Amino acid sequence: MQTNALVDPDDIRGLFSRALSGMYKAEVPQYGDLLDLVADINAQVLREREGLADRLREAGQLDRLDVERHGAIRLGTVGELAVMRRLFAVMGMRAVGYYNLSVAGVPVHATAFRPVDESSLQRNPFRVFTSLLRLDLIDDAALRERAAQILAGRNIFTPRCLELIGRAERDGGLSGPLAQEFVAQALETFRWHSEATVDIETYRQLRASHPLIADVVSFKGPHINHLTPRVLDIDRAQAAMLEKGIRAKDAIEGPPKRRFPILLRQTSFIALEEPIRFQGAEGVDGTHTARFGEIEQRGCALTPKGRALYDELLNAALAAGSDAVSKASALAQAFEAFPDDARALRRKQLAYFRYSVDRGHADQPGPVSANANIEALLDQGLVRAEPLVYEDFLPVSAAGIFRSNLGSEGAAHYAAGGNRAAFEAALGVRVMDEFALYEAAQAASLEQCRRELADLVATASS
Structure with a gap:
């Protein structure tokens, strides 16, 4: 066995997402309850809906369902964001999309780090919604300066993690033992710390400005604040949480329930109130709410x-x-x-689809035109269309989840708009355009259909 062989970034991402899930389950036991609830509902839905398992399997969605997670972290400085981009790159994750949450009363802007290749998404579509605190939105100049000083004094990455990131960049990846070590070291950045780095008075001042500011500034690192499994019926999940006595938020975020799901629907259990030890001459005990459990149902992009x-x-x-x-x-x-069936969505060009040749029909004798209109090919049963899963996030929904888990102080209004240029400067690269990724995936599937049908025509005429 070659121990020096480089580990595929997809495999490193899988190792990390499993390790992170295990750590969060140990830290927040109710997250484990959520996983069990989602697994039961998914099994029920697959039994009840005839053909659903086959359709998900053909679309490459079934195997990834059990491992699919998204997490969220909140960073405090541009330097943290720049290194976080490099850390996620080791796992084959790229920055996709720019989200300005200040318009919804949350003082951050964000991106989603995720895999972008179709094969990588099918293997493990792990995503991390990564927010950067906007200190410029703190009105109190003295508090803003104090927050900046606190953040400047911390390092959220272990020295060894930084070494391994540099090693991966230099060598084009990490070998098996180093990949395992990288996962262990990276995990430390996401770990919960029950001791604050500030005194309780500073914490209260930060919280009065906005609870999220206190969450970012007051701790050693950007603890993962939630992990999210994917469910096939979120309305059933919402009801099940309430039935089991789990304190769920009062409404599902995103579009209403539909026959043909679109984009993203999310709900969560309310953030836990956790004991915290604050700095001081003898230390002061208090509490902080930040971590919660979320469930999502993904529809068509x-x-x-x-x-x-x-x-x-x-x-x-x-x-x-x-x-x-x-x-x-x-x-x-x-x-x-909003049209609620696939045909209308395709014809009005409102949604993206993945197209594939139905060999069961295409292999039968009969006229086949590789250049026919796609709707004609679908009507003939020669081609199938499956919705392209929405792999990204919704700023209003994200803000709604954040606010419901920040307490009554979580409502705020900010006059400033987004600042994508500043965010990308901090990131060190331009974020990828999610629409371009979906467009390319749809176009590639159509081109593949054309080639396969052309081969069938050539074979039939020879």
Whole structure:
């Protein structure tokens, strides 16, 4: 066995996501309850919905369902973000999308680190929603300076982790033993610390500005604040949490329930109140809420046209509803204007699909035109269309989850807009365009269909 062989980044990502899940399960036992609940619901749905397991398997979605997770961390400085990009690159994860959450009352902007290749997504679609605190949104100049000083004095990465990142960049990857060591060292960045790095008065001042600011600034590192399994029926999951006595948030974030799921729907159990030891002459005991458990249901990725319609309808619904019941009613009513079947979504170019040749039909005798309109090929049964899974996030939904787990102080208003240029300068690269990734995946599947059908035509005429 070659111990010096480089480990595939997909495998390192798998090792890390499993290790992170195990650590979070030990730290937050209720997360383990959530995993069991999701596994039971997924098994029930697969039994009840005829053909669903086969469709998921053919689309490369079934095997990844049990391992699929997304996590979230909050960083404090541009230097932390730059190194975090390099850390995730070792695992084959790239920065995709720019999210400005200040418009929803949360003083951060963010990106999602995730795999981008189709084969990598099928093996393990681990994602980490990574936010960067915007100190410029702290109105109190003295507090802003104090927060900057505190953050400047910490190092969230172990020295060995930094060495291994540099080794991977120099050698093009890591060998087996080094990959294992890298996972162990990287895990330390995401670990929970029950001792604050500030005194309780500073913590209270930061929290009064915004709870998320206190969460980022007051601790040794960016503890993972949630991990999210993927469920096939989130409405059933929401009801199951309540039935089991788990304190779930009052409403599901994202689009309303539909026959044809789109984008992303999320819910969570409310953040735990955890004991914290604050700095001081003799130390002061207190509590902090930050970590929670989330569940998500992923639907079809939307085109820019589809996303524009989604945003328009969502904004109309948010303006119409105030409490959870009226919001749900307004959301359902608003989204009656969004087509709810695959054919309409394709014809109106609102969503992305992956196309494949149905060999069972294409191999049968009959006229086949490789240049036929895609809808004609679908109607003939020569080609199948499966929705391209939405692999990314929704800023309004993310902010809604954040606010529901930050306490009553979590509401704020910020006049400043996004600053993508500053974020990308801190990151060290431009974020990838999620729409371009979906467009390329759809186009590649269509081109593959054309080639296969052309081969069938050539074979039939020879």
